Amino acid sequence: MHDQVAVILKAIEFIESHLKEDISVAQIADAAGYSLFHFMRKFNQVVHHTPYDYLMRRRLTESAKALIRSEQRIIDIAQDFGFNDQETFSRVFRKMFQMTPSQCRKVNGIPFQFLLQAKTHAELKFINSDHFSTPLVVEEDDLTLLGLMTALDDNDKKAANLRKQVCDDFLSEISLQENAQIYEIEIRLNQQTGKRYCFVGAEKNQIQQESALFVSQTIHKGRFVKMEVPESELSLASAYLHTTWIPRVGLVENLEMTICSWKKEKSLKERALTILIPVK
Amino acid sequence: MIIKIQFREKIVQPKIIESKQITLVGMSFYGDPFDTHAGWDEDNQIGLLWKRLFAFLQKDAVFSSLSQSSAWYEVHIHSEETQAKGLFEVFVGVTIELERVTDLPSQLLVKNLPASQYAIFTFKGEEINSDWEKILEAWMSESDYQSAGTYNFQYYDDRFKGLDRISESVLDVYIPIRKKSD
Numbered sequence: 055m056h057d058q059v060a061v062i063l064k065a066i067e068f069i070e071s072h073l074k075e076d077i078s079v080a081q082i083a084d085a086a087g088y089s090l091f092h093f094m095r096k097f098n099q100v101v102h103h104t105p106y107d108y109l110m111r112r113r114l115t116e117s118a119k120a121l122i123r124s125e126q127r128i129i130d131i132a133q134d135f136g137f138n139d140q141e142t143f144s145r146v147f148r149k150m151f152q153m154t155p156s157q158c159r160k161v162n163g164i165p166f167q168f169l170l171q172a173k174t175h176a177e178l179k180f181i182n183s184d185h186f187s188t189p190l191v192v193e194e195d196d197l198t199l200l201g202l203m204t205a206l207d208d209n210d211k212k213a214a215n216l217r218k219q220v221c222d223d224f225l226s227e228i229s230l231q232e233n234a235q236i237y238e239i240e241i242r243l244n245q246q247t248g249k250r251y252c253f254v255g256a257e258k259n260q261i262q263q264e265s266a267l268f269v270s271q272t273i274h275k276g277r278f279v280k281m282e283v284p285e286s287e288l289s290l291a292s293a294y295l296h297t298t299w300i301p302r303v304g305l306v307e308n309l310e311m312t313i314c315s316w317k318k319e320k321s322l323k324e325r326a327l328t329i330l331i332p333v334k
Numbered sequence: 335m336i337i338k339i340q341f342r343e344k345i346v347q348p349k350i351i352e353s354k355q356i357t358l359v360g361m362s363f364y365g366d367p368f369d370t371h372a373g374w375d376e377d378n379q380i381g382l383l384w385k386r387l388f389a390f391l392q393k394d395a396v397f398s399s400l401s402q403s404s405a406w407y408e409v410h411i412h413s414e415e416t417q418a419k420g421l422f423e424v425f426v427g428v429t430i431e432l433e434r435v436t437d438l439p440s441q442l443l444v445k446n447l448p449a450s451q452y453a454i455f456t457f458k459g460e461e462i463n464s465d466w467e468k469i470l471e472a473w474m475s476e477s478d479y480q481s482a483g484t485y486n487f488q489y490y491d492d493r494f495k496g497l498d499r500i501s502e503s504v505l506d507v508y509i510p511i512r513k514k515s516d
Contacts, residue, residue, distance in 0.1 A: 079420035089467030091410065094420050095378075098368035106366065106419045 059178045061086050062100045065093070070172050073113055074134055079105045100182060101173055102298050111170040111297070114150045117143075118169060121159045128155045152306070165242070166210065167312075170297040180290040181298075189281040189299050194330070197273040199237055201255015206240070217252045224254040227265075230318050234260035237315045239271065256318075273313060278330045279305065285325040288314070295331060305333040346469055348453035350479075350511070356447040358407055359400070359438060360427015361387045366420050380408070383426050390441055397442070403428045409445060409487040450482055450510040454489075459501045470509055483510035 068085035069077075082105055083093035097105045113135040120131045132143035132155075144154050151164050158164055180186065204220045206213040221238060230236070239253040253271045261268075279300055283291040292312075300307060313330040367379040377385065391401035411423040425445050435444050453473070457466050474481065486509040493504035 078418040080417040089465050089471060090417070090420065091422075091467050092465035094366060094368055098366075098378075104366040104369045104420060106421075107369070 058096055058100055059175065059182060061088070062097060062178065063173075063175060065097065065105070066101075066173055069109055069112060073116055074136070076136055077109075079109070082109070100178055102181060102294075102302060107302075108170075108173075110146065111150060111301075112172065113137075114147055115169045115171070117147070117155075118151065118158055118164050121155055122163050128159070131155070150301070152309070165309075167292060167296040171293065177290050177293060180287055181294055187282060189279050189295060191303075191305070191333070192278050192280045194273070194275060194278050196275045198258065199253070199255040199271045199273070200258050200261055200268045201237070201253055201271065202267060203251055203253040203269050203271070206250040206252050213250065213252075220252055221254045225318075228256075229262045230256055231260050231262070232318060232320065234318045235315055236318055237273075237313060239273070239311050239313050241271075241311045242309060273311070273330075274332075276308075277333055278313075279333055281329045283327055283329065285316075285327055288327055288329070291329060295329065300331065300333060308332045308334050346455065346473065348455045348473065348509075351452050351454060353447075353450060353452055353508075355449045356407075357430055357432055357435065358409070358425070358427040358445045358447070359397075359430040359435070359442050360407070360425055360445065361390070361441070362423055362425040362443055362445075364421065364423045367422060367424055380424050380426070383424060384408075387426055394439065396437065397439070400428050400430070405429070405489065405491040407487050407489060409447070409485055412484040447485070447487070447510075448483070451479075451512060452508045453477075453479065453511050455507045455509075457505050457507065459503065462500055462503060462505045466507060470507065474509070474511075478514055479511040480514050481509065482512040485510070 065082050065086040068082055072081075079094070080090050083090045086093055086096075088096060094105060097103070097108070101108060103111070117131050117135045117137075120126060120134070121128070124131075126134075128143070129140045132138075132140055137143035137146070140155075144156075147153075147155050147158070151158065151168055153161075153164070202220050202224045204216055206216050217238070217240075225236070234256050236254065236256050239255075241251045241253060243249045243251060253269070255268075255271060279295060281291055281295060296307070310332060313332075315328045315330065316325045319325075361383055363379050363383045365379065369379070388401060391397055406426065406428055409423075409425040409427075411425065413421065413423065415421040425443070427443075427445060430444075438444065453470075455466065455470060455473075457464075470486070486507060489506040489508060491506075495503045
């Protein structure tokens with residue numbers, strides 16, 4: 055498998071250096087040194103995208119970045135990335151991001167996790183490792199939690215610090231039963247403004263005290279994509295779920311929240327995380 | 335470069351034959367055969383297509399005898415979108431007498447492969463899972479022949495023991511050819 059990852063990375067590099075050119079899947083196969091048919095089989099096996107789907111999603115991701123960063127006309131950006139007319143561009147853009155290019159420009163962006171970044175060696179190694187477990191689609195009931203909440207900064211680095219802070223506060227201030235399940239939820243209040251909040255909490259009966267600081271948060275019943283990963287692979291797994299697995303199986307995220315949960319344990323071993331993403 | 339060395343070491347030389355028109359009955363799929371929209375360990379579209387065909391033939395009152403056939407064809411047909419987007423037509427089926435074609439139910443399709451010269455490559459065991467199209471392409475570019483059609487087909491008979499017994503299996507691949515000078 056390692057050799058295959060290396061060959062496919064060559065194809066991915068070729069795609070990266072030709073995003074603005076009219077290249078064919080056959081040319082990408084050539085760059086990897088495989089026949090077209092064999093390449094398509096291997097690319098799917100290793101990347102979990104068809105080569106053409108991957109090429110389109112990379113082009114759309116880079117065009118979304120250009121929409122936000124530059125003041126170029128939409129039609130010019132579309133043409134830069136090989137889309138001949140604005141109508142086609144808008145349609146496929148919306149299919150990938152659930153908003154049109156002009157909405158994307160107006161609200162100044164698309165949540166980072168929906169951008170398909172070029173696949174890296176680490177991500178391909180992760181999805182092709184022996185311990186990789188395929189995500190599941192599950193139905194969950196209403197779950198009401200108590201915990202602490204904070205607004206997150208737009209800046210991702212600051213947001214990460216705030217997330218850690220609220221998590222530390224919750225765990226140090228609250229006496230929880232051993233083995234209690236802890237939930238960290240990132241909530242998007244409004245798709246348009248992109249304002250984000252972070253909640254950390256547990257089920258009410260697991261918490262042995264009351265506090266005026268507590269807020270209640272409900273995870274509404276519905277369908278979720280569920281994946282279990284060691285903490286060190288959280289970011290690889292998130293990127294994979296948001297940009298590869300969920301679109302590939304034809305599901306659409308409901309964009310409200312992303313949930314990450316784990317068991318409170320004394321042991322020092324790496325935490326095993328469960329990612330839950332509500333989908334339609 | 336590596337391909338050429340393998341090619342020379344193995345001295346893969348196809349058999350050249352003349353074939354009459356082949357009339358097949360079966361089912362087809364168009365798209366990227368590996369775009370499954372499902373779990374990763376499930377069948378790809380070609381596997382699903384075979385299953386669909388077998389399931390239908392076994393149940394059909396008139397054509398169930400075809401499911402007992404000992405030779406099966408998997409035809410890959412290229413279109414304008416093949417090179418650009420990786421989209422193929424894949425047809426799987428079995429030969430049928432021309433006079434029976436008019437009685438076919440709506441679920442089944444007919445595919446005529448014209449009379450042609452073919453190069454037949456025979457692959458054994460793990461070679462079946464290898465990139466044998468690369469070997470076909472390499473042979474074609476060095477031989478006196480050129481492609482005579484935008485398709486090729488795999489021929490499965492009793493020498494093919496199944497994907498779970500690939501090491502004991504044999505597969506023939508046919509490509510339509512004509513002399514470069516023609």
